[in-house]
Amino acid sequence: MPVMNSLTSIAKHPAILLVQSGITLKELKQIHTQLILTGILNKPHFHGQFVAAIALENPTNLDYSIKLLHHYHNPSIFSFNSLIRAYSKSTSPHKSFYFYNQILRSRNNISPDNYTFNFLVRSSAQLLVREVGLSVHGAVIKYGFENDPHVQSGLIFLYAELGCLNSCRGVFEAIAQPDLVSKTAMVKACAECGDIDFARQLFDEMPERDTVAWNAMIAGYAQCGRSSEALDLFNLMQIKGVKVDEVSMVSILSACTHLGALDQGRWAHAYIEKNKLKMTVTLGTAVIDMYAKCGNINKAMEIFWDMKEKNIYTWSSAIGGLAVNGFGKECLDLFSLMKQYGIQPNEVSFISVLRGCNVIGLVEEGQKHFESMKNLYRIDPKLEHYGLMVDLYGRAGRLEEAMNFINKMPMEPHAGAWIALLNACRMYNNRGLGDFALRKVVELESKNDGAYVLLSNIYADDKNWERVSSLRQMMKADGVNKVPGCSVIEVYGEVHEFIAGDKSHPRYDEIETMLTEFSSFLRLSGYVLNTNADF
Numbered sequence: 001m002p003v004m005n006s007l008t009s010i011a012k013h014p015a016i017l018l019v020q021s022g023i024t025l026k027e028l029k030q031i032h033t034q035l036i037l038t039g040i041l042n043k044p045h046f047h048g049q050f051v052a053a054i055a056l057e058n059p060t061n062l063d064y065s066i067k068l069l070h071h072y073h074n075p076s077i078f079s080f081n082s083l084i085r086a087y088s089k090s091t092s093p094h095k096s097f098y099f100y101n102q103i104l105r106s107r108n109n110i111s112p113d114n115y116t117f118n119f120l121v122r123s124s125a126q127l128l129v130r131e132v133g134l135s136v137h138g139a140v141i142k143y144g145f146e147n148d149p150h151v152q153s154g155l156i157f158l159y160a161e162l163g164c165l166n167s168c169r170g171v172f173e174a175i176a177q178p179d180l181v182s183k184t185a186m187v188k189a190c191a192e193c194g195d196i197d198f199a200r201q202l203f204d205e206m207p208e209r210d211t212v213a214w215n216a217m218i219a220g221y222a223q224c225g226r227s228s229e230a231l232d233l234f235n236l237m238q239i240k241g242v243k244v245d246e247v248s249m250v251s252i253l254s255a256c257t258h259l260g261a262l263d264q265g266r267w268a269h270a271y272i273e274k275n276k277l278k279m280t281v282t283l284g285t286a287v288i289d290m291y292a293k294c295g296n297i298n299k300a301m302e303i304f305w306d307m308k309e310k311n312i313y314t315w316s317s318a319i320g321g322l323a324v325n326g327f328g329k330e331c332l333d334l335f336s337l338m339k340q341y342g343i344q345p346n347e348v349s350f351i352s353v354l355r356g357c358n359v360i361g362l363v364e365e366g367q368k369h370f371e372s373m374k375n376l377y378r379i380d381p382k383l384e385h386y387g388l389m390v391d392l393y394g395r396a397g398r399l400e401e402a403m404n405f406i407n408k409m410p411m412e413p414h415a416g417a418w419i420a421l422l423n424a425c426r427m428y429n430n431r432g433l434g435d436f437a438l439r440k441v442v443e444l445e446s447k448n449d450g451a452y453v454l455l456s457n458i459y460a461d462d463k464n465w466e467r468v469s470s471l472r473q474m475m476k477a478d479g480v481n482k483v484p485g486c487s488v489i490e491v492y493g494e495v496h497e498f499i500a501g502d503k504s505h506p507r508y509d510e511i512e513t514m515l516t517e518f519s520s521f522l523r524l525s526g527y528v529l530n531t532n533a534d535f
Helices: 014-020 025-038 044-057 059-070 077-088 093-104 114-127 130-142 149-161 165-173 180-193 196-205 211-223 227-239 246-259 262-274 281-293 297-306 312-324 328-340 347-360 363-375 383-395 399-407 415-427 431-444 449-461 465-477 508-524
Strands: 486-491 494-499
Touching: 044 059, 044 077, 059 077, 077 093, 077 114, 093 114, 114 130, 114 149, 130 149, 149 165, 149 180, 165 180, 180 196, 180 211, 196 211, 211 227, 211 246, 227 246, 246 262, 246 281, 262 281, 281 297, 281 312, 297 312, 312 328, 312 347, 328 347, 347 363, 347 383, 363 383, 383 399, 383 415, 399 415, 415 431
Parallel strands: none
Antiparallel strands: 486 494
C-alpha cells in the first residue's frame, strides 16, 4: 500500500531535521522545550508535523508523541493519522483503533479521511481478525471512501491476508478503472490464496509490473508447488531488467529447495553475493534450507556458522538439515548448543530433533525430548510430533509401544500416525496389525493410495498374491487410483521432471534406449532386482 509522504514540506526546518536524524529522548525533550519557548509549537500545522516526525522516525519515542498529542488542545487529523500509521507498522497494530476512536469523539469537527482508512486497513491486515476487517470496510463505505484507489488496494491486501478470495474479487470488480496498484494487489491476493492461474492472467495483462507483482507471482508459484514455473518467471524477470530484492530471492530459493535443484540454488546464492544483496536472517535461513535439502549439508553449515545473526528459524533449519541428511548425532548436538545460547526451542525445532532421533534410532532420547515439549517448554505437541514418535517406535520394531502411543494420543489420531505404523508393519512383516492400520487410514482418507500400496507390499513379500489381488480390487471398487511416481533431476542447471507412464519428454526415445542398455549391462553383471524397500 502507498504511504503518506507528508514530511517533505517541512523537511528544511532544523527541529524536524534533528528528529529525523535519530536522537535520544533527552535530546528530543531539549528540542521540545525550545519549540515551546519560541512559540512555534502553537501553530497547528507545525504541531502535527512534529508529532508525525517523532512517531514515524523512531518507534522507541512513540509514547512521547502520544503525550505531545494529548497536551495539545486542538490536534489535527494529520496528527491522529500519523499515530495510526505508526502503530499500523508496529507490533501493536490494535492500538491504531484507539486513535481512530479519538477522531470519532473529537470536539474539533474533524472526520476520518482517506489516509485514516488507508492506515487502518493496514492495521486490520496485521491483526488477521475477519470481524475487524469487515468493520473497517463498513466504515470505509460509511464515510464514502470506497472508491479511493489506495483504500481499495488496501482492502484487497486485507482480504488476501484473511484468505477471503471472493471478497478480494468483489473489491477488485467494483473498481471502474483499476490502476497499477490495485492490479498488483489483486495479483498478490490471488497468488497468496491459491488462484495462481487467475493471478498469472492478471499479471500478463498488466502493461506495467513493479517488483511487488513479480515477487507475488514467483512466491505464488513456489508456494503451490509449481517451482519450475517460479524459476522460469524469475529468468523472465531478469531479462526484463526488473530489480531483484530479498523477497524475490527467498521465493527462488524455496523453489530450488522444492525441486532439489542444487545447481540452480548455487546460482541463486552466487547471484545474492554478486549483487551484494544484504544477507538478512530470512534470506540466510533460506540459503541454509536450500543447501541442506538439496543434499549439500557441508555448505549449509558453513553458511550457518558464518551468519552473525541467527533466529530460532535459522537454528531449526540447520538442525533439520542435519537430520534429513542422516546426521542424527550432530543434529542433537546442535540442538543442545542452541539451548546453551539461550534460544528457546519452538514446534519446528522439535520436529527436527525428533527426526534426528529417528535417523539413529534413539527411542529413549526421542521420548525425553517429546516429553520436554510440554513439561519444560509449555509447547503442546501437534499431530506431526505424534506421527514422528509413532515412526520412531515403529522403525525400532517396537510396534506394540507404537500402538499404545497412538491409543494414548489426546486427540483423534491422524492418517499420518497410522501410515507410520503401517510402514513399520511393512518393515517387520506384521500383516495383522498392518490390516488394522490400513482400515484406520481408509476411515480418515478413503483415497489414500499409499496406504494400500504399503499393505500390498507386505503381502507381496509373503507371496500372498491372492491378498494382493484382493487389495487391488478394493482400490478399484473404492475409486482409489495410485498417483504416478515422479522423479526430478537437474542437469546443467536445467530441471527435468519425469512421471511414471509419461512419454512427453522431448528426448524420451534417447532416454529409453539408454535405460535399456543399462538394464542389459546390470543383468549381465549378475544384478537381481530387489523390490524390498527396507534399507
